[in-house]
Amino acid sequence: MSALLLILLSAVLASHYAPALLGTRLFEETDEHSNSIGWALASFILIAVIAPAGYLIEHALLRPFDTAYLRTYVLVILVMILAPLLALLLPRLGPWTPVRPAFVLVAIGNPAVLATALMSADFADITTALWSGVGIGTAFAVMLLAFTALHARVTAARIPLAFRDTPIALVTTGLMALALMGLTGLIRD
Numbered sequence: 454m455s456a457l458l459l460i461l462l463s464a465v466l467a468s469h470y471a472p473a474l475l476g477t478r479l480f481e482e483t484d485e486h487s488n489s490i491g492w493a494l495a496s497f498i499l500i501a502v503i504a505p506a507g508y509l510i511e512h513a514l515l516r517p518f519d520t521a522y523l524r525t526y527v528l529v530i531l532v533m534i535l536a537p538l539l540a541l542l543l544p545r546l547g548p549w550t551p552v553r554p555a556f557v558l559v560a561i562g563n564p565a566v567l568a569t570a571l572m573s574a575d576f577a578d579i580t581t582a583l584w585s586g587v588g589i590g591t592a593f594a595v596m597l598l599a600f601t602a603l604h605a606r607v608t609a610a611r612i613p614l615a616f617r618d619t620p621i622a623l624v625t626t627g628l629m630a631l632a633l634m635g636l637t638g639l640i641r642d
Contacts (some may be wrong), residue, residue: 462563465596481550489601491549493594499532499539499560500593504586506531507573522572523567528570529561536560565593600629 454504482558507528539560540551551557560566569589576582616624 456479461570464563464568464593465600481552485601485605487548490600491543491547493597494546494549495543495551495556495565496565496597497590497594499544499563499566500590501583501586502535503528503532503566503570504534504573504576504589505579505582506568508576508579508582511574515556524574525571526575529567530572532561532566596629600626603629610635 490606510527510531511521511524515524536557540553541557543549543551569586572585573582576585603625604622607625612621
């Protein structure tokens with residue numbers, strides 16, 4: 454449980470700052486809040502689809518043919534196929550029109566998507582894979598929106614010059630990590 458929370462927190466941190474490091478927005482003509490909602494929805498869909506798809510690939514193709522050593526490559530290729538398809542689907546779901554190269558690159562490199570795809574081999578059955586994908590996607594989306602709201606509050610606050618930008622982001626991420634560590638004993642591993 455604590456490993457999953459650590460993966461989710463690091464994935465949220467990477468997904469929140471990756472577009473800023475690329476110097477672009479993920480969606481055209483959106484404000485910061487709508488951009489975060491679109492990215493949370495896109496990540497939720499991608500994670501919810503990749504978990505059962507990864508399970509099916511693992512148990513229908515890789516294990517029967519004794520090619521489990523190809524799991525990482527096959528799952529990365531699956532993510533590379535699903536990310537552009539998601540970019541085509543998103544404008545139909547709402548006002549989000551993805552900026553093609555940036556959106557697809559960030560979706561392919563999303564640590565939560567890749568971790569869910571790799572963990573899908575360990576699920577007991579397809580139902581568990583589906584519900585785990587929905588749960589991980591929901592947790593990622595909620596944490597991403599919480600981090601975005603927290604970041605908006607921090608940028609509007611009066612912060613000393615030495616703590617602006619990256620230092621305060623790391624401090625708030627550390628506080629979120631401490632808060633999430635309180636959940637580690639909730640579910641037994």
